[in-house]
Amino acid sequence: MPGSAAVPPPNRSLLLEDQLCFALYAASRAVTARYRPLLDELGLTYPQYLVMLALWERDSISVRDLGTALQLESSTLSPLLKRLEAGGLLHRERRRDDERSVAIRLTEAGAELKDRATTVPVAIGDAMGLTPEQDALAKELLRLITTNVAEDHSR
Template identity: 65%
Template structure:
């Protein structure tokens, strides 16, 4: 049997189970699906949760910095923040010394939600079933993949 018959050519395979991209996709879907009920109890979608994580870390952040942290463009981010604002979790305001800069600030309700969300990382970590060392290794490898693929063009 030559290499094209078993799905490999020059060491690369076209078999689905051999694809790293599919393993990443399947893992991402599984993790995001596990988040869903936890975040529904908080009244958040997964992208809204990511925005809140940035705000819980910094309290007030320019919208462009939130976009940079989450690798989201302004057109995607603005509706997310507007929905969080409608829910009373954040407030948007223009920076007094630079009208072009929109600051996003947690409200009291947004700060209170942080306390209710404290168990989410633990619940997700438990669902992953990784040791602390495996968790750190997986995170490092995924960050490396992201950086390498982003740098490649």
């Protein structure tokens, strides 16, 4: 088609610097490392912080729904919840209407931690140095990659 840009063939290079997976891995490690000192001040690990973010957004959530939101298996999520419960930030209780379902609720201390955590996204955003447009584009592309890879089990 005249005037349209040719789409380059997929990259078949085996050079490390050409691998998107390595760029994602290196970025993830760098960002997670940047979170560490900020979360240490809150007494949280990065996975615990993700749990707390989900609970600050929606208190009283089932373990199943939390696992879905965080894309975590219950075998990974259960130890996180136990440590957060032991730390006094949340409590778990069986639902009265469905004994098979466990509801998670923030404690007062868990809810109060939210105020102290408001500096974390700002510090991470500053460290990333992206414009609001770049931030939105990065999230959009990463969500697209996640969706495409998660749905593409047949290849």
